């Protein structure tokens with residue numbers, strides 16, 4: 001029971017509890033930022049940009065193997081269409097779901113390549129392939145729901161789980177299995193709280209691909225174990241970047257799976273058009289597409305219509321296929337050079353990826369040889385928690401040898417302790433890659449330099 005308090009006129013009574021105590025004053029929140037905001041991760045490939053710039057400002061040439069951005073120009077037939085549409089005045093607000101001619105082209109292309117039916121009312125266009133990742137987690141997950149995603153994997157999958165209050169369930173992929181997986185690996189992670197299962201083939205950061213048989217076994221497990229309202233989020237942004245005659249397979253092509261799969265792709269990788277900011281998702285139902293259209297209205301309103309018209313040409317012009325083939329041929333040459341070169345460096349072991357444009361060498365031996373494992377063990381607790389031996393090697397390569405790479409932690413932090421890998425993007429010219437290899441070879445033999453680098457300890461990590 002509360003006791004009425006005597007109060008001055010005009011003031012509200014202070015309520016007391018049954019024991020006559022005044023309730024605790026609400027404590028001010030220590031941080032300016034919400035808890036959710038503090039939980040959001042990031043993509044380090046962008047975050048090391050200022051460090052690279054600092055080195056370049058000193059007049060040093062940095063070999064950039066950090067960013068997943070094809071180093072080819074946008075094809076002329078696409079660029080011309082964008083310019084033409086600007087001249088025609090297509091510079092105003094447009095359909096927040098994506099302009100119809102582009103959604104029709106996406107529906108036709110996705111349907112033809114996957115042998116499924118797709119209607120334009122199930123397509124939503126986004127500013128890139130990245131935004132639907134967080135939007136899907138916001139849309140399908142309540143706090144406590146679970147998101148299964150590959151680890152190592154594109155960092156944004158894990159980054160958003162905590163932000164939306166979902167539970168991250170990393171599916172740890174093994175080098176011995178070529179960083180790929182089948183239904184048997186996925187099954188133990190699925191339960192009644194599963195809401196999203198992320199697939200990403202060809203994969204960032206490992207370049208792994210998947211066979212039709214693997215997808216059938218994954219589909220069988222999902223059919224058997226996943227709740228009916230769980231969604232497969234199939235990130236197929238590297239669908240065109242394939243080597244050695246590999247074909248792209250989508251889980252949506254497996255019977256019964258299109259009804260529960262969100263298929264995602266875009267122009268960034270296939271058409272070397274990262275600055276175009278055009279990506280898309282095909283949803284299982286028009287109802288879901290309408291929800292995402294409303295998210296677009298809330299966040300972005302719409303995307304530049306002239307870029308969308310360019311994307312339509314990218315998808316439908318016969319000239320585009322030749323451009324993709326030339327790009328893949330160049331990536332193949334670089335991959336072969338780099339895989340051979342990396343494997344010749346003591347302490348490094350590198351698989352040949354079947355797709356995407358990344359190498360993901362195991363550097364456990366290198367960490368050992370340089371003394372990175374011991375150096376990491378001796379770091380102050382806070383710095384140790386923020387880093388790993390491969391982070392120290394990554395920083396050494398950047399600051400002492402000007403080769404920008406990414407560490408294992410940048411591709412899923414949870415459960416990454418004791419795993420020693422780097423990601424190298426081969427979306428960089430052959431000459432630069434040759435120079436990068438020479439520098440890596442020299443760095444790998446520079447035990448003393450590494451120890452001095454750690455002693456100086458002045459570098460951000």
Ligand SMILES: Cc1ncc(COP(=O)(O)O)c(C=O)c1O
Nearest residue numbers: 068128129130154204237266268
């Ligand atoms: C797996 C994966 N998904 C999505 C994206 C985002 O692509 P976009 O630049 O179109 O937003 C990337 C970019 O690196 C990626 O690697």
